[in-house]
Amino acid sequence: MARNPVTWLGSPTFPKAARVALNDTQLRQNLRKATGTIRGRRAAAVAEMDDWEQLRVAGEQVKDDVLARLDTLLVQLEESVTARGGTVHWARDAEEANRIVLDLCRAENATEVVKVKSMATAEIGLNEALEAGGVHAVETDLAELIVQLGDDRPSHILVPAIHRNRAEIREIFQRRMGVEVSDEPADLAEAARTYLREKFLTTKVAISGANFAVADSGSIVVLESEGNGRMCLTLPDTLITVMGIEKLVPTWQDLEVFLQLLPRSSTAERMNPYTSVWTGVTPGDGPQRFHLVLIDNGRTATLQDSVGRQALRCIRCSACLNVCPVYERTGGQSYGSVYPGPIGAILTPQLVGDMHDPQAASLPFASSLCGACFEVCPVRIDIPSVLTHLRAEVVEAKGRTAESVAMAAAAWVFGSASRYEKAQKAGALARFLARDGRITSLPWPGSKWTSSRDVPAPPAQSFRAWWKENRCQK
Amino acid sequence: MPEVAGTAAREEILRRIRDARVPAAAPVVRGYHREGPGGVELFAERVADYRAVVRVVTDVPEALSSLRGKDVVAPDDVPDEWLVDGVGWLREPLSIGELDRADGVLTGCAVAIADTGTIVLDGGVAQGRRALTLLPDYHVCVVRADQIAGSVPEALARLQPTRPLTFISGPSATSDIELNRVEGVHGPRVLEVLIVT
Numbered sequence: 001m002a003r004n005p006v007t008w009l010g011s012p013t014f015p016k017a018a019r020v021a022l023n024d025t026q027l028r029q030n031l032r033k034a035t036g037t038i039r040g041r042r043a044a045a046v047a048e049m050d051d052w053e054q055l056r057v058a059g060e061q062v063k064d065d066v067l068a069r070l071d072t073l074l075v076q077l078e079e080s081v082t083a084r085g086g087t088v089h090w091a092r093d094a095e096e097a098n099r100i101v102l103d104l105c106r107a108e109n110a111t112e113v114v115k116v117k118s119m120a121t122a123e124i125g126l127n128e129a130l131e132a133g134g135v136h137a138v139e140t141d142l143a144e145l146i147v148q149l150g151d152d153r154p155s156h157i158l159v160p161a162i163h164r165n166r167a168e169i170r171e172i173f174q175r176r177m178g179v180e181v182s183d184e185p186a187d188l189a190e191a192a193r194t195y196l197r198e199k200f201l202t203t204k205v206a207i208s209g210a211n212f213a214v215a216d217s218g219s220i221v222v223l224e225s226e227g228n229g230r231m232c233l234t235l236p237d238t239l240i241t242v243m244g245i246e247k248l249v250p251t252w253q254d255l256e257v258f259l260q261l262l263p264r265s266s267t268a269e270r271m272n273p274y275t276s277v278w279t280g281v282t283p284g285d286g287p288q289r290f291h292l293v294l295i296d297n298g299r300t301a302t303l304q305d306s307v308g309r310q311a312l313r314c315i316r317c318s319a320c321l322n323v324c325p326v327y328e329r330t331g332g333q334s335y336g337s338v339y340p341g342p343i344g345a346i347l348t349p350q351l352v353g354d355m356h357d358p359q360a361a362s363l364p365f366a367s368s369l370c371g372a373c374f375e376v377c378p379v380r381i382d383i384p385s386v387l388t389h390l391r392a393e394v395v396e397a398k399g400r401t402a403e404s405v406a407m408a409a410a411a412w413v414f415g416s417a418s419r420y421e422k423a424q425k426a427g428a429l430a431r432f433l434a435r436d437g438r439i440t441s442l443p444w445p446g447s448k449w450t451s452s453r454d455v456p457a458p459p460a461q462s463f464r465a466w467w468k469e470n471r472c473q474k
Numbered sequence: 475m476p477e478v479a480g481t482a483a484r485e486e487i488l489r490r491i492r493d494a495r496v497p498a499a500a501p502v503v504r505g506y507h508r509e510g511p512g513g514v515e516l517f518a519e520r521v522a523d524y525r526a527v528v529r530v531v532t533d534v535p536e537a538l539s540s541l542r543g544k545d546v547v548a549p550d551d552v553p554d555e556w557l558v559d560g561v562g563w564l565r566e567p568l569s570i571g572e573l574d575r576a577d578g579v580l581t582g583c584a585v586a587i588a589d590t591g592t593i594v595l596d597g598g599v600a601q602g603r604r605a606l607t608l609l610p611d612y613h614v615c616v617v618r619a620d621q622i623a624g625s626v627p628e629a630l631a632r633l634q635p636t637r638p639l640t641f642i643s644g645p646s647a648t649s650d651i652e653l654n655r656v657e658g659v660h661g662p663r664v665l666e667v668l669i670v671t
């Protein structure tokens with residue numbers, strides 16, 4: 001088994017899931033409309049900034065600095081949070097993190113907790129673990145609530161219910177909340193408001209993620225729109241924040257870069273409606289008990305990979321999802337992971353850390369390598385490079401030599417007559433690349449072969465072509 | 475002696491990080507603008523873009539006459555002249571239920587940001603604790619012209635990170651249903667900003 005539940009148990013490999021999704025016209029319509037809209041808005045919000053490139057570069061550099069000094073910065077964060085009355089916990093994997101949170105809930109005698117949308121808790125499968133331990137977690141973000149009440153899975157980092165249209169949402173609300181409601185977005189939002197209000201006012205424990213943690217001050221930062229985040233971060237007595245160890249920025253000043261990059265990249269706004277910043281506990285204001293759970297769950301293993309570690313710069317803005325032609329057609333659920341789209345294709349396999357897992361190993365191939373994701377990424381993660389790097393790792397994990405990689409490609413070509421013919425036409429082209437009847441370099445995966453030997457150049461005309469021309473019509 | 479809970483996990487994570495031997499990073503180049511043009515006009519325009527109500531005023535008490543007939547929460551240290559007649563002023567200590575039943579809340583702010591149309595509360599003078607500006611459905615916020623910073627970097631430099639901070643840009647909103655913006659999900663549905671010049 002993979003070492004953590006970043007991927008959904010029993011999910012098919014990407015190509016299989018994608019084939020099913022491609023046949024779902026409603027899903028594709030919902031997605032095309034949503035991603036198209038947000039792409040346009042993001043472009044406009046970014047065009048307003050004439051220093052966008054400089055901000056991106058700074059974002060990349062600050063995050064690289066974080067990765068280079070992660071040990072010292074985490075210890076510094078721990079000290080600042082503790083000094084302000086918070087408690088810091090460390091978890092090596094999902095199971096350990098879930099156990100810590102469950103124990104904290106039990107210590108407060110909580111059977112129900114309110115939750116702010118958080119990728120980290122989705123990654124570790126916290127809701128399910130709490131449920132098994134007798135604690136019900138109520139998602140309070142509207143999209144997360146739609147997913148939760150629909151017994152569904154999220155399909156987008158920012159808008160988990162992006163695959164649902166208003167009619168579907170209305171049906172879910174009527175069925176699960178037992179209310180009559182129209183399919184007007186305002187009415188649906190009002191129904192959610194009424195449904196959650198009582199919970200906010202009475203629940204004693206809240207669980208959140210973190211967008212950023214500031215090492216030098218110990219401040220935790222959460223960006224949101226609806227105010228459900230503020231409710232959870234302000235009203236309950238106890239707040240438990242779960243965050244990946246890479247979510248740091250070194251100083252308070254560094255936040256100035258990300259508070260500009262994140263809103264425009266994710267919701268295409270100059271600034272999101274609400275950003276909450278808190279440091280430990282403040283007497284008389286907000287939760288009086290604060291726990292910070294730092295999770296590794298595959299991140300330190302990802303850090304080992306000099307090419308792949310840049311995925312840890314990700315600030316989960318979701319811009320790469322919205323521009324990805326593959327994501328737009330297949331939807332987020334095809335990726336079989338809480339992290340879909342281009343970032344999911346490089347982060348999920350690394351967090352899972354097992355290229356023998358067929359589902360995780362299929363993800364680096366879920367891309368056309370068009371490069372649009374790199375262009376929009378606010379922290380300049382070179383997703384296409386990481387994808388090709390991981391593809392090579394997948395192949396290696398299959399226990400094959402470089403040579404057998406080329407053979408595997410050949411087997412695929414030989415497996416179908418039309419592919420074979422197309423490849424032969426390409427092969428005739430390859431002749432022009434050859435000197436003295438030998439080919440000395442082929443594009444990947446052929447390069448894996450030619451790096452150690454030359455290939456005989458294919459003949460000017462293939463046997464099949466010759467046969468067709470001379471023998472087919474009697 | 476028993477091991478302190480979590481110590482093993484902590485040590486192992488830190489050891490794994492050190493084992494990764496990530497090379498030191500280049501110094502950060504801050505080639506972006508750290509200052510913005512600022513100004514009342516830009517701030518007013520950007521706040522209005524979020525569908526907040528914006529008024530540029532010179533006389534706060536006069537502007538607050540719009541609150542007449544309502545039950546409005548006011549933090550302990552708002553200026554006395556803001557407590558105009560005809561309003562049912564609610565003062566701390568207030569229960570969560572009382573806050574929830576109030577019609578609105580009146581506060582000042584710590585800093586505002588012209589570039590983004592954001593106001594920032596830090597629990598300081600005339601702002602009260604965070605719950606005050608969260609539960610009532612209507613928030614009137616008084617911003618003095620000298621509190622408006624040009625850019626996000628300028629604003630952060632003026633703020634104390636260890637205080638509980640709330641950055642507010644327009645009323646509560648969601649775009650989760652077919653990306654249609656709907657105002658007022660859980661936070662205040664109406665945000666009114668009075669800019670005092």
Ligand code: SF4
Pocket residue numbers: 265313314315316317318319320321343373376377378379380381
């Ligand atoms: S990889 Fe870049 S674009 Fe994609 S979610 Fe992360 S930060 Fe955003």
